[in-house]
Amino acid sequence: MTYRRAVIPALAGALLLTALLYWAGASAHALHLPGATAMLDGQSALELARWLTPWSYDPPAWLQSGQEVSGGIGKAAATAGTSYLALHTTALQIRFGAVFAFFVPGALLLVRRLPPVHGRMPAALLAVWAWGVVAGTLAVTVSAPWLIASGGHGSYRFLPQLASVISSGRQVLVVTALVAAAVTVFIARATAKGAGPLPQQAVPARAARLAATAGTVVIALSLVVLSYQPVAAVIQTVSPSIGVLAEPGDLLRQWLLLGGWSGPGGAPLGGWLLYRAADVLLLAVVWWALRRLPGLLTRATVPAMAAGAVCATVLGLLASQLLRAALDGTSSDLRWDLLRLFAGIGDGIPAALTCGLVAGSAAALTLRVATGRAENADATTSVQGSDQP
Numbered sequence: 001m002t003y004r005r006a007v008i009p010a011l012a013g014a015l016l017l018t019a020l021l022y023w024a025g026a027s028a029h030a031l032h033l034p035g036a037t038a039m040l041d042g043q044s045a046l047e048l049a050r051w052l053t054p055w056s057y058d059p060p061a062w063l064q065s066g067q068e069v070s071g072g073i074g075k076a077a078a079t080a081g082t083s084y085l086a087l088h089t090t091a092l093q094i095r096f097g098a099v100f101a102f103f104v105p106g107a108l109l110l111v112r113r114l115p116p117v118h119g120r121m122p123a124a125l126l127a128v129w130a131w132g133v134v135a136g137t138l139a140v141t142v143s144a145p146w147l148i149a150s151g152g153h154g155s156y157r158f159l160p161q162l163a164s165v166i167s168s169g170r171q172v173l174v175v176t177a178l179v180a181a182a183v184t185v186f187i188a189r190a191t192a193k194g195a196g197p198l199p200q201q202a203v204p205a206r207a208a209r210l211a212a213t214a215g216t217v218v219i220a221l222s223l224v225v226l227s228y229q230p231v232a233a234v235i236q237t238v239s240p241s242i243g244v245l246a247e248p249g250d251l252l253r254q255w256l257l258l259g260g261w262s263g264p265g266g267a268p269l270g271g272w273l274l275y276r277a278a279d280v281l282l283l284a285v286v287w288w289a290l291r292r293l294p295g296l297l298t299r300a301t302v303p304a305m306a307a308g309a310v311c312a313t314v315l316g317l318l319a320s321q322l323l324r325a326a327l328d329g330t331s332s333d334l335r336w337d338l339l340r341l342f343a344g345i346g347d348g349i350p351a352a353l354t355c356g357l358v359a360g361s362a363a364a365l366t367l368r369v370a371t372g373r374a375e376n377a378d379a380t381t382s383v384q385g386s387d388q389p
Contacts, residue, residue, distance in 0.1 A: 132177025309360025
């Protein structure tokens with residue numbers, strides 16, 4: 001698919017995702033109304049408000065009430081409060097603009113290399129959905145410094161605060177990105193009509209399996225080795241004395257660890273193995289997606305494989321979190337339990353982005369080497385066959 005045909009669905013999906021997130025943020029204040037607490041219990045309303053607040057333009061309570069900032073007197077305090085309010089507004093403007101800016105190039109690449117035609121529709125939908133979640137996470141990341149500064153304490157423990165902000169708002173992203181991905185893919189399917197036959201690269205099965213295995217090993221390194229509790233604890237306690245960039249342990253965990261992994265401990269072995277089934281599911285999804293990806297792409301380039309591996313890792317992460325929520329889902333109050341169980345959905349997206357990029361690059365290089373060897377072997381065999389009388 002040409003860029004001219006692919007840019008239309010990418011722009012439409014970016015606009016829709018931005019609009020949905022804005023609408024979700026604008027609805028946050030409704031959860032504090034008496035009617036909301038009457039329809040929902042107090043815990044559910046507070047949890048939903050926590051999910052929506054990162055996308056809301058409503059400033060914090062102390063800014064809304066006009067409370068004087070610490071150390072401010074009279075007009076100086078009022079001026080400082082107005083400046084903090086402007087910083088909060090700027091942070092949200094950057095956040096929504098970054099959602100659009102990050103979604104477009106990723107969706108453009110995916111729609112062009114993975115057009116939703118000829119049996120590629122489900123794969124394209126899942127890939128664009130995963131990329132929408134990644135785009136939203138990146139938007140939260142780049143806007144976080146302004147949001148932290150609007151609290152009036154941006155120079156205090158900056159990196160731990162940054163890690164805390166990055167982990168917010170992901171639950172809403174999972175839902176809104178799915179809607180935006182569906183619209184993007186359906187528009188892409190319409191624009192792809194009349195484009196003529198799309199190229200499809202023939203990939204040897206053995207080369208595809210080797211590439212999938214190489215990429216999955218990278219994901220397993222984060223999931224099992226780096227996420228192992230003693231190793232994760234060492235990462236958590238990293239604290240070089242470099243001023244505002246001190247104490248990066250929380251942030252490193254965000255970008256390197258896909259989960260938490262430990263031995264059986266005091267739990268029964270059967271229960272521990274059942275809980276580890278979520279990790280097995282993640283690796284299985286990644287391997288299967290990377291195995292299928294070279295044959296689905298119109299051209300298995302390194303950027304396309306890297307983007308596909310990121311999407312595969314995010315999808316595997318979401319699948320494992322859903323399974324883990326299902327395993328943990330035993331309680332009496334169903335409404336509150338559903339919100340509590342799904343509160344962890346979307347955790348680990350920064351790590352999925354980092355490890356997915358490395359895994360996709362490793363898979364692409366392995367695929368290229370293995371395919372080259374297979375072609376050389378076929379050429380040698382054909383030459384030897386032609387030399388025989």
